[in-house]
Amino acid sequence: MNLKIFTASILSVLATPVMAMTLGSDDIAAGAAISRAQIYPRCGGGNISPELHWSGAPAGTKSFALTMIDTSVAPAQWSHWIVVGLPPGTTALARGVKALPAGAKQLQSNFGEARYDGPCPPKGTGIHRYEFTVWALPVATTPLVPGTKATDLSAELSTLALDHASLAGFVAP
16 A cells, blocks of 8 residues: 555544534433423422433443432532443433333432432522433443442443433522
8 A cells, every 4th residue: 555545544534523422302401401390209390200312322332321410419419310231222211211121220329219319409509400421331230339429420430431421401499
């Protein structure tokens, strides 16, 4: 192969955009208020998990994890929903999902429940930001411990994940 063809081939590969993971929702708009339907019942909501969909998982993804964390709680944040073991072919969870794909399970969040528990910021604490993150993992099962502090959970997943994508909304008490 001559040098010009080789150089053109390398430049072509370098110029090809790498597809990054994305996370979207039909129920939550990025940076917008979270709907009453997703709010925890004690705060007047329906406690219905939002529809979430993702794409762009990197090669080598063997499972996904999903987290919902209130990033406004100091000092350790607060987990509201943790799903692990989502099969690599999974690209969405339906609104109000009741049955997860085979192999997936919900872990105990900081609420003490292994389920979706929607936003419910305490009165007087201002606006709270809730971040949904899908994590592409190189393992089929995760070593996560139920009830782990949200900051520790995020740190563990950050070191393990091949890639991730987030979507955040807010709730004002």
